[in-house]
Amino acid sequence: MVRVSELSRHSGVPVATIKYYLREGLLPKGEATSATQAVYSETHLRRLRLIRALVEGSGVPLTKVRAILDALDDTGVDLHHLLGTVQYALTPETTPTDTPEWREAERNTEELLARLGWRVSPSSPARPRLTHAIATVMGLGYQVGPRTLDTYANAAHMTAERDLDRIDPAAPRERAVEHVAIITALMDQMLVALRALAQEDVSARRLRGTDARY
Amino acid sequence: MVRVSELSRHSGVPVATIKYYLREGLLPKGEATSATQAVYSETHLRRLRLIRALVEGSGVPLTKVRAILDALDDTGVDLHHLLGTVQYALTPETTPTDTPEWREAERNTEELLARLGWRVSPSSPARPRLTHAIATVMGLGYQVGPRTLDTYANAAHMTAERDLDRIDPAAPRERAVEHVAIITALMDQMLVALRALAQEDVSARRLRGTDARY
Numbered sequence: 001m002v003r004v005s006e007l008s009r010h011s012g013v014p015v016a017t018i019k020y021y022l023r024e025g026l027l028p029k030g031e032a033t034s035a036t037q038a039v040y041s042e043t044h045l046r047r048l049r050l051i052r053a054l055v056e057g058s059g060v061p062l063t064k065v066r067a068i069l070d071a072l073d074d075t076g077v078d079l080h081h082l083l084g085t086v087q088y089a090l091t092p093e094t095t096p097t098d099t100p101e102w103r104e105a106e107r108n109t110e111e112l113l114a115r116l117g118w119r120v121s122p123s124s125p126a127r128p129r130l131t132h133a134i135a136t137v138m139g140l141g142y143q144v145g146p147r148t149l150d151t152y153a154n155a156a157h158m159t160a161e162r163d164l165d166r167i168d169p170a171a172p173r174e175r176a177v178e179h180v181a182i183i184t185a186l187m188d189q190m191l192v193a194l195r196a197l198a199q200e201d202v203s204a205r206r207l208r209g210t211d212a213r214y
Numbered sequence: 215m216v217r218v219s220e221l222s223r224h225s226g227v228p229v230a231t232i233k234y235y236l237r238e239g240l241l242p243k244g245e246a247t248s249a250t251q252a253v254y255s256e257t258h259l260r261r262l263r264l265i266r267a268l269v270e271g272s273g274v275p276l277t278k279v280r281a282i283l284d285a286l287d288d289t290g291v292d293l294h295h296l297l298g299t300v301q302y303a304l305t306p307e308t309t310p311t312d313t314p315e316w317r318e319a320e321r322n323t324e325e326l327l328a329r330l331g332w333r334v335s336p337s338s339p340a341r342p343r344l345t346h347a348i349a350t351v352m353g354l355g356y357q358v359g360p361r362t363l364d365t366y367a368n369a370a371h372m373t374a375e376r377d378l379d380r381i382d383p384a385a386p387r388e389r390a391v392e393h394v395a396i397i398t399a400l401m402d403q404m405l406v407a408l409r410a411l412a413q414e415d416v417s418a419r420r421l422r423g424t425d426a427r428y
Contacts, residue, residue, distance in 0.1 A: 079417075079423070080417050080418060080423065083413075083417050083421070087410060087414065116415075118415035119415050119419065120411050120414045120418075124410070124411065124414060126407045126408075126414070127411070130407035132407075133401075133404040134404065136400055137401075148380070151373060151375075151376040152373055152376070155370070155373045156369070158365060158369045158372075159365060159366055159369045159412070160412035160413040160415070163413055164416045164417060164421075167421070169421060182351060187347075187351075187366070190344060190347040190351075190358075191405065192402045192405075193340045193343040193344035193346075194344060196305060197332060197370070198332065198367070198371040198373070198374035199301065200333070200335065201332035202378045203298070204333035205333065206294075206378055207297070207381070208292065208295075209293070209294065209295075
C-alpha cells in the first residue's frame with residue numbers, strides 16, 4: 001500500500017491528474033488512513049497504467065475510457081465482448097453518405113464479409129469505415145474488385161491471428177485491454193510502414209530500369 | 215481544346231484554383247487565343263485531376279506536389295524512381311529519438327529488412343516510421359519479436375504485390391502517380407478497417423464465451 005505521491009512516481013502520472021481521475025470515478029478511492037490521507041494498492045497502479053495507455057497512448061476520450069473500465073469491471077462481460085468494447089471505442093466514427101458510391105461500396109463490404117464467413121457484429125464501426133475507404137476510391141474513378149479486397153482481407157486476417165496469439169486469456173483483464181489499445185493504434189502504424197517498404201521492394205523488382213541508382 | 219470555365223467543369227476544380235495553379239507553375243499555360251483568353255487540352259485536364267487527387271485526396275502540400283510533377287516530367291526518372299518520389303512525398307517525416315528503445319527498434323527494422331532481402335533505399339522515410347512504431351510499443355513495456363514482425367511483413371508484402379499489379383507500366387505516367395497517391399492513403403485505411411474486422415472474427419472464434427449475444 002502506497003501514498004498518492006508514490007503511486008504517481010510508480011505510474012508516471014502527475015498527482016493532480018491522479019486526483020482528477022479519483023474525482024471523476026475512473027480510479028477507485030484508496031483506503032483512508034486519516035481524514036485527508038489514503039493509501040493505494042497494486043490494483044490502483046494497474047488501473048492507472050491502463051488509463052494512461054488509453055489516454056496518452058491511443059488518445060481515447062475520457063467518456064470512452066469510462067465505458068471501457070465499466071466493461072472491464074463487469075464480470076458478466078466475457079473477454080471477447082470486453083475486447084470488442086475497447087476496439088469499438090478506439091475506432092473513429094464514420095458518417096454514411098447518401099451517394100451511389102456509398103451504396104455500391106457498402107454492398108462490397110457486406111459481400112466480402114459474407115464470402116469470407118467472418119463473424120462480425122452488424123454494429124461494428126469498422127464496417128462503415130471500410131465502406132468509406134472503398135467509396136472514396138470509387139469516387140476518384142477507381143474500382144476495388146473482389147480480388148483486391150480478398151488479398152487485403154487475407155493479409156489483414158494473418159495479422160489479426162498474430163494479434164490474438166498475443167492475448168493471454170489467463171492474464172488479468174486489464175492486461176488484455178491495454179494490449180488491444182496498443183495493437184489497434186501502434187500495430188496499424190507498423191503495418192502501414194511495412195506496406196510502404198514492401199511496395200518499394202516489389203516496385204524495385206518489377207519496375208526498376210537499367211540504371212543502377214537506388 | 216476548351217476554355218478555363220470548361221476545364222473547371224470537367225475537373226471539378228474551381229476557376230480561381232486553376233488560375234492559382236497556373237500562376238504557381240503547377241499547371242502549364244494554355245494556348246493563347248487572345249491577350250486575355252487561352253484554351254486548354256486533354257493534357258491540362260489530366261494534370262489538373264492529378265493535382266486534385268494529391269492535394270484533396272491525400273493532403274500533399276503544394277511544395278511536395280511540385281517535386282512530384284518535376285519527377286513526372288523528367289523522362290530520365292524511371293517509373294520505379296517516380297513512384298518512389300511520390301511515396302516518399304506522402305510519407306510523414308519521423309524524427310529519431312536518442313533513446314535505448316529507438317536504437318533497439320532500429321536494429322529490429324534493419325535486421326528484418328536484411329532477413330527478408332527487401333530492396334529498400336537507405337533513405338526511405340518508411341524505415342524511421344517503422345522504427346518509431348516499434349520503439350513506441352517497446353516504450354510501453356511490450357516486445358515486438360521477429361515472429362510478429364515477420365507475420366506483419368509477409369501480410370504487407372501480399373498487399374504490395376497486389377498494389378503493383380494495379381500499376382500499368384504502359385499507361386500514362388500521371389495515371390501511375392495518381393494511383394500510388396490513392397493507394398498510399400486510401401488502401402492503408404482500407405487495410406486498417408479490414409484488420410479491425412478480422413480481429414473481431416478471430417476473437418469471436420477463440421474467446422467468445424457461452425453466451426449467444428453478439
